[in-house]
């Protein structure tokens with residue numbers, strides 16, 4: 172696993188440099204989710220592909236920026252899915268963005284997930300790695316990622332990050348308002364899931380939501396590239412991750428770019444979401 176962590180760290184340093192110095196204009200391409208790709212998206216994708224290609228143990232990689240998975244080494248063991256630069260359009264309004272990685276053994280299915288990682292590019296560059304029951308925080312200093320501490324979620328938090336649209340919240344808007352908005356939660360939502368979830372993890376807990384909507388019942392966030400990696404991290408840190416009813420890590424995408432409604436948070440908040448959803452049935 173160390174060569175994979177090292178490759179992710181090398182990718183992060185190169186991507187941070189690209190953010191700092193490169194043109195962030197739009198390319199003429201679209202990704203598999205129909206989003207116009209930023210030159211930075213394409214560049215970040217190529218950087219990660221290059222770094223992971225140098226590891227013998229990697230069998231296949233799948234990127235949010237590519238239509239299909241790519242086999243690197245038939246004798247490899249690890250399958251790695253990544254979102255090279257999530258929320259990249261936030262770079263041109265100077266907000267934090269991130270890279271997300273899900274690491275699997277043998278197949279891109281949640282039961283084969285063995286580790287996950289994200290990098291957040293903000294005022295500082297930080298990396299969080301979940302593996303073997305621990306969630307560890309690293310800080311980039313003088314060109315090296317230094318270990319800082321382990322991350323644990325409290326039973327109950329103070330932050331509410333409600334993503335999505337009016338259509339998402341209409342069915343249970345009032346209940347969620349009474350549950351979370353009225354009970355003194357601090358609203359923290361930047362539109363970048365990596366910094367939004369990083370804040371909840373570092374400040375002891377709370378709730379991040381991106382529900383399904385009447386027009387998009389399966390939500391917006393991609394299972395392999397965004398939902399599963401954060402679900403693995405939140406569960407390892409002592410929290411939960413559901414689609415409103417079941418653990419998201421019990422779901423299997425039919426297609427590599429499938430999405431799922433998702434709620435990540437401390438146990439108390441997620442139990443509240445589950446009861447609100449049950450009440451809607």
Ligand code: P6P
Nearest residue numbers: 257258334335336362363364365
């Ligand atoms: P909305 C960024 O585009 C992203 O994929 C996530 O990082 C973020 O949580 C979500 O979409 C924001 O979506 O609909 O609130 O703009």
